[in-house]
Amino acid sequence: MSVAEELRPRARAMAERVALAARRAGIDDDGVRQILTAYLSAMRVRDRVIEDEHQIDYLHPGRTALILIEDLGVMNAEIVAAATLLESLHDELRVDIAGDPAIDSGVSSLVERIPTPGRSGELLIEDLLVAEPEIRTIALAEWLDQVRRLHLRPTEYWEGQYALTSAVYLPIAERTDRLLAQRFNWWCRVFKDRYLRGGG
Numbered sequence: 001m002s003v004a005e006e007l008r009p010r011a012r013a014m015a016e017r018v019a020l021a022a023r024r025a026g027i028d029d030d031g032v033r034q035i036l037t038a039y040l041s042a043m044r045v046r047d048r049v050i051e052d053e054h055q056i057d058y059l060h061p062g063r064t065a066l067i068l069i070e071d072l073g074v075m076n077a078e079i080v081a082a083a084t085l086l087e088s089l090h091d092e093l094r095v096d097i098a099g100d101p102a103i104d105s106g107v108s109s110l111v112e113r114i115p116t117p118g119r120s121g122e123l124l125i126e127d128l129l130v131a132e133p134e135i136r137t138i139a140l141a142e143w144l145d146q147v148r149r150l151h152l153r154p155t156e157y158w159e160g161q162y163a164l165t166s167a168v169y170l171p172i173a174e175r176t177d178r179l180l181a182q183r184f185n186w187w188c189r190v191f192k193d194r195y196l197r198g199g200g
Contacts (some may be wrong), residue, residue, distance in 0.1 A: 010053045011043045014062035020067045022080065031077030035065065038081035041095050049092050051079060055094060056149045060142075067141040069180060079134050082110035086142045103132050114139050117164060125168045129175070143169050144183055151195055153159070162191055169171045 007015060015036060022032045042061035050058050061084035068074040068083055085107070088096045097108045114135055115127035128136055149164050150158060166188045173180040 039084045
């Protein structure tokens with residue numbers, strides 16, 4: 001599947017990187033097409049909303065896919081495709097899943113079942129606890145990419161998102177995947193030391 005003509009240069013390069021990673025992981029051509037179709041839907045929204053392709057949220061869909069494929073070894077194309085469509089922070093960057101005929105029903109169903117802070121509110125940790133492992137994994141990978149760039153966001157977001165990560169996403173990661181637990185533990189420790197204690 002060629003998406004080159006529809007994407008800005010950095011988004012195109014990310015599409016190529018995701019496709020290559022998927023093929024190296026053993027995902028077949030149909031699966032790669034499914035992932036790229038979802039990725040393209042996510043990037044169309046970002047192209048409408050984000051003017052600068054170097055803005056920190058622009059390549060979030062591709063980075064989330066790479067966490068799943070390269071770090072976690074996920075080979076299920078539906079899971080990776082759903083992850084590219086998940087946006088837990090910015091309402092304006094969310095894909096209209098129901099209104100996008102390119103997204104198949106399996107991927108749509110996954111996205112709609114993923115608990116997010118806005119969707120679950122104070123029940124987020126409970127919703128994640130009872131979710132299927134693949135749902136938790138998508139939610140964790142997506143949030144990990146979000147908070148990895150928290151230091152680049154305005155400081156008024158720092159304490160709230162750190163608190164949410166340490167109180168909800170870290171304990172869920174510890175119940176879900178050892179590598180994700182390590183990544184969240186490291187991030188929480190480093191972010192607190194560098195940014196919340198005036199260390200950097």
